[in-house]
Amino acid sequence: MVYTVTFNPSLDYIVDVDDFKLGVTNRTTSELTLPGGKGINVSIVLNNLGIKNSAIYYSAGFIGEEITKRVQESGIRSEEIRISEGCSRINVKLKSIEGTEINGMGPVVSEKDIEKLYEKLDNLKEGDTLVLAGSIPSSMPETMYSDIMERLQGKGIRIVVDATKKLLMNVLKFKPFLIKPNNYELGELFGVDLETRESVVPYAKKLIELGAENVIVSLAGDGAVFVSSNGEEYIREAPKGELINGVGAGDSMVAGFIAGYLKPEDIVKPENDSSDSRLYHAFKLGLCTGSASAYSEFLATKVEVEKLYNSFA
Numbered sequence: 308m309v310y311t312v313t314f315n316p317s318l319d320y321i322v323d324v325d326d327f328k329l330g331v332t333n334r335t336t337s338e339l340t341l342p343g344g345k346g347i348n349v350s351i352v353l354n355n356l357g358i359k360n361s362a363i364y365y366s367a368g369f370i371g372e373e374i375t376k377r378v379q380e381s382g383i384r385s386e387e388i389r390i391s392e393g394c395s396r397i398n399v400k401l402k403s404i405e406g407t408e409i410n411g412m413g414p415v416v417s418e419k420d421i422e423k424l425y426e427k428l429d430n431l432k433e434g435d436t437l438v439l440a441g442s443i444p445s446s447m448p449e450t451m452y453s454d455i456m457e458r459l460q461g462k463g464i465r466i467v468v469d470a471t472k473k474l475l476m477n478v479l480k481f482k483p484f485l486i487k488p489n490n491y492e493l494g495e496l497f498g499v500d501l502e503t504r505e506s507v508v509p510y511a512k513k514l515i516e517l518g519a520e521n522v523i524v525s526l527a528g529d530g531a532v533f534v535s536s537n538g539e540e541y542i543r544e545a546p547k548g549e550l551i552n553g554v555g556a557g558d559s560m561v562a563g564f565i566a567g568y569l570k571p572e573d574i575v576k577p578e579n580d581s582s583d584s585r586l587y588h589a590f591k592l593g594l595c596t597g598s599a600s601a602y603s604e605f606l607a608t609k610v611e612v613e614k615l616y617n618s619f620a
Contacts, residue, residue, distance in 0.1 A: 309353060309360035309565060310386075310431060311438040312424070312455075313346030314447065315413040316364045316374050317398040321554060324403050339604070342377040343398055345441035345469055348558035348606060349565075350383045352596060355608050356566040361386050363427055367414040368394030388423050390414045400554055415446040428455060433463030436484075436565060440469040440558065453477035469561050472496070479518035486514060487523045487561050504542045507532050521586065523564065523593060525557055531597075533590040541590055546619045548602035556601040563596025563612065564589045595619055 323337040342351075350362040362383050366374055367390040374395055378385045396411025431437060437459070439452050448454065452474050456466055465484040468475060471492045478486075493510050494501040501507045507524045511534045514522045524532045530544040567589035595615040599607035602615075 308432075309358055309436045309438065309569070310428075311346035311350045311353075311360060311362050311440065312428075313344035313362065313364035313441060314416065314443040314451070315396065315441065316342065316344035316347055316366065316371075317396045317411065317413070318370050318374055318377075319343035319398045319400060319554065321400045321402055321552070324401060327401065327404060337402075341605075342374045342381070343554075345558045346438055347374075347378060347383075348555040349438050349440055349469075349562045350378075351381050352555075352559045352562035352600070352606050353566060354381060354383050355606065356562065356596070356612065357609060358562075358566050358569060360384070363424070364388065365390055365414070365416055365420065365424075366395050367392065370397060371395040386427060388420060388427070390416065390420055402552060413444050416444050417446070421447065421451075425455075425458065428459065431459065431462065431464050434465075436465040436467065436569070438467045438469070438561065438565070439478075440467075440561065442470075443474065449473050450477055453481060456481035456483070467561060467565065469557070476517075479514065482518045482520055485521045485523065485561070485564060486519050487525060487557065487564075488514075489525045489527070489557065493524055504530055504532050504544075508534065508540070508542070523560065523590065525560055525597065527553070527556075528601075531560070531590070531594050533586070535586055537586075539584060539586050541587060543591070543594055546595055546598045546615045548598055548615075550601055552604055553601050555606050556597045559600035559607050560593040560597030562593075563607075564593030566596070567592030591619070592616060 319341045321339040322335040324333045350360050353360045363386040365388050375387050393414030396413040398410045400408040443451050467485040468478050468483045469487045490501045511522045511524050515536050521535045533541045571585050596607050596612045599611040599615050
């Protein structure tokens with residue numbers, strides 16, 4: 308079973324505004340409201356790809372209730388942890404100005420609420436996959452991810468981490484199965500600028516040396532790099548397509564990799580692709596899944612992913 312954890316989920320309000328101007332009233336030309344948060348995005352795409360999973364997340368107030376309603380409508384098993392005070396956040400994302408968004412704060416997560424999370428995680432079994440993704444509220448310790456991994460050590464649980472800065476660096480000693488920084492996040496870790504696929508390779512390998520089993524470094528429209536502790540290394544451009552909505556593309560890449568690794572038999576290989584590596588196909592499916600989300604209005608569907616995968620030699 309796959310479980311995702313979202314510490315600070317949101318209701319994402321995604322809008323288009325033609326000719327946006329500061330200091331005046333702007334009106335939207337399109338609107339989209341979706342449950343958000345990196346873990347929830349991973350859960351939605353996994354479900355679209357036919358991988359059953361459970362979404363564990365904190366929620367508070369009427370926004371939290373709406374998040375849960377929409378998660379359940381997506382066909383995902385919801386394992387909501389209710390917080391009695393505060394309100395889950397709304398994130399406003401302006402599509403017409405790429406990368407422009409206003410993210411809410413979210414509720415305070417208490418020690419009692421953290422214990423409720425541990426109670427759920429203690430039920431995970433050998434062979435399960437756990438995805439820890441995204442930021443954490445400021446009320447939680449910055450060791451939260453590593454605390455979870457330390458608690459679950461030795462249980463045979465495959466753990467995927469999609470985080471930045473100390474949240475990511477703190478987990479490496481516990482040997483996460485997969486981590487997925489983008490090139491800017493990777494550069495920030497080591498104090499360098501990484502603009503090309505080739506330039507990220509040595510720094511991705513440093514993360515392997517520090518303990519990660521597998522590393523994907525995404526470069527948005529420029530593709531991705533994969534390195535593994537077993538010596539596998541792949542550099543791929545992104546499939547061709549028109550960017551429509553970049554929200555959730557990185558989360559989709561994580562979901563695609565997990566789906567490709569757990570169910571490689573579901574992937575139809577193109578005739579000109581002779582690679583038999585399970586990790587290679589997981590990486591390729593992750594790259595195609597991330598691209599499929601970026602090239603569509605919503606998060607990637609299985610049909611969209613298969614179309615890209617089978618046309619991407």
